Amino acid sequence: MVRIPITDRYVISLGCRVSVEHGPSVTKVNWSVTHLPEGGSPRPARGDREIGVICPRCRRSFSVRVETLTKARIKQRVQRALGWLLVLSLLATIPLLIQLGGRTVEEGDDQAVDNIGTLFLLAAAGVIVGPSLLFSASMHDGVGKLRLIRADGRKTMWVRGHRLF
Known part of the structure; x- marks a missing residue:
């Protein structure tokens, strides 16, 4: 970068x-x-x-x-902070996704399916949006x-x- x-x-x-x-x-x-x-x-x-x-x-x-100088710096810092937050969230979401994905789910248990879907979306956001925010923060002038x-x-x-x- x-x-x-x-x-x-x-x-x-x-x-x-x-x-x-x-x-x-x-x-x-x-x-x-x-x-x-x-x-x-x-x-x-x-x-x-x-x-x-x-x-x-x-x-x-x-x-x-x-x-202005302050607005440009604040935008860059916010993008960088959100990008790192999303990338670091992968440390929690991926192990939880692996753990919940390996469990046997009872038939009709919609809560377990909703949890896996939510964790999958969070992990996808961390993988895609996190590095994108870090890249755009480094290019923002x-x-x-x-x-x-x-x-x-x-x-x-x-x-x-x-x-x-």
Whole structure:
């Protein structure tokens, strides 16, 4: 995992799609990534701020939302804490699931089936959601919500050919 330190300065890593190569089993997308502004810019002191950015490759206008330093750090810490909590919950749910799964259940005992189903869902959440939260916490930098600004000034929800890195 790549750990991104969240500092009082931000850099927008804007990628513009250069080409797409289709193979028999793989599709490769080549990106031209630009880091804007060079050297970084100070984060907003209060509230989120929308920053206007122009792609240097295709000259399209975009807006990006930048979070405050404290909000970005709190989001990163909460995601990391929840991720570790779910991963560590596997230490309890998997042994209980193995123990209850090996028991013989009386016919008509719905409680035992409900317990195994609940433990199975908790274990699945720990296996899938826990590492996903840890990964997203390590990639969170407080810069997001890339929107294309149209000629009439409205912002689009879907941005084709561009993304934040």
